[in-house]
């Protein structure tokens with residue numbers, strides 16, 4: 001036995017040295033150290049204790065292996081993890097391991113010596129208090145103000161900050177987990193086993209039977225309650241938020257049915273939502289079986305639920321058919337925005353979904369202008385080598401992706417296009433997809449290359465591999481927004497704000513109105529608008545974000561108090577980044593922003609403060 005171990009260590013040292021010399025650049029996924037061409041992980045078993053005092057998760061991860069080629073090592077991703085020991089198989093035979101050098105964004109490769117017969121590797125480890133995926137909230141940062149809260153955000157490459165794993169979207173595994181926490185808190189995960197009631201011992205067990213990529217691993221722990229919304233759906237939230245949440249999401253079953261009618265059966269059994277405290281850095285995160293959502297979606301009038309349609313759509317585009325690498329991100333997000341709009345059309349009608357599409361087009365044009373129309377980052381197929389994927393994953397994947405897929409719909413006809421998409425989700429369920437394989441399938445199905453008029457009409461190369469917005473983009477049309485444009489013009493011609501015809505306007509009418517006011521609108525007119533419509537006191541976070549940008553432009557002082565309050569509470573990056581950006585344009589604005597940010601930053605998740613640091617430095 002001793003001899004065997006000795007042999008293992010020698011072989012291991014030789015191969016690890018070889019691994020150190022090898023650059024990551026020729027791997028299919030440039031953001032993972034994993035040797036997934038040789039060996040992969042088919043199942044993960046987590047056993048973790050949650051310590052709110054030290055802000056540490058500690059315990060073990062068992063990786064069940066799937067050997068592809070002869071190899072005597074497995075390389076997994078870690079970042080800011082302390083590895084205590086590593087053992088092999090059920091017998092827990094000790095083995096040697098080594099952590100590589102720290103690489104920016106990527107962390108450290110963990111190389112473990114195994115044999116060709118090794119079935120599983122058990123890693124004993126703990127996380128660091130500043131793990132990128134984790135946010136540990138003080139009671140004061142929650143709605144109830146009495147109990148702490150923890151949540152994870154693993155996408156894109158942050159799973160490795162709380163679980164040692166092959167942290168690339170190309171590797172899928174099933175998982176089971178046991179979580180130990182305080183008995184006065186509830187743990188929930190992106191898996192089955194969620195109950196929403198406290199256990200006497202604070203121990204919770206979970207199981208995810210469908211294989212998922214690591215970026216969909218998710219955990220939250222807090223004072224949570226559950227409310228059913230239908231046969232296979234419900235919502236988790238803090239007790240003081242549960243009523244409001246359940247009311248906002250009443251249409252969820254309708255959305256699930258609409259999605260199934262469009263693109264085939266929902267394959268994850270249940271669809272639940274978790275409403276997080278306001279520091280959650282995204283609008284939503286499509287963790288399987290349990291979408292994580294920002295409380296800023298709770299407008300009270302259900303006007304922001306397109307976000308739920310979006311996360312639900314990911315149950316097909318993304319979670320079922322997954323982008324192979326982050327360079328193919330548009331396959332996740334572009335498809336999802338397209339699918340989201342189809343769900344919205346089916347549930348709320350074409351007038352509504354066309355309003356969303358017009359806003360999407362405006363976003364896209366502004367995004368291209370701000371990134372630069374010739375920038376590589378405006379291509380659908382990205383090149384994120386040697387970069388933090390978070391920097392290159394912009395709205396382009398979402399909105400340019402949407403318009404490309406809508407162009408496909410308009411070119412092939414909706415009926416034929418839906419036949420193709422149904423087949424696409426069905427045949428590729430639980431696998432990964434590259435841009436190239438997708439284009440190949442598209443070409444084959446519609447015989448595009450054999451048809452020069454189709455080829456020219458679509459101009460796929462310009463959409464996928466070219467920058468900017470190709471000229472043949474679809475032009476959404478909204479009668480509702482034509483009415484809004486008329487009111488914008490009347491207002492600019494001098495009509496009093498209070499005399500505008502805004503009857504029956506919804507959130508989206510207002511968003512379109514605010515976004516179409518030119519920069520030349522002066523302070524008096526902004527004050528007049530506020531008197532007439534009370535924007536500064538709006539309870540709708542999207543409207544506030546738009547309005548505050550306007551207030552900064554004209555230095556409308558009355559709004560700065562409420563804006564400070566907003567920046568201190570909301571941690572959703574998309575809703576605060578535009579404000580810090582606008583403030584940073586003038587020296588006085590920047591000083592004010594830095595002062596607020598100094599107080600707000602400790603309350604933000606790493607995803608958010610990494611972005612804002614860049615704006616205010």
Ligand code: BES
Pocket residue numbers: 155156281282283284285286306307310311314333393398574
């Ligand atoms: N999967 C994304 C969130 C994400 C993207 C996290 C990239 C980390 C890296 C999620 O589905 C999403 O797109 N959220 C949007 C929702 C919106 C488009 C309706 C958001 O958070 O704003």
Ligand code: ZN
Pocket residue numbers: 310314332333336
């Ligand atoms: Zn998304």
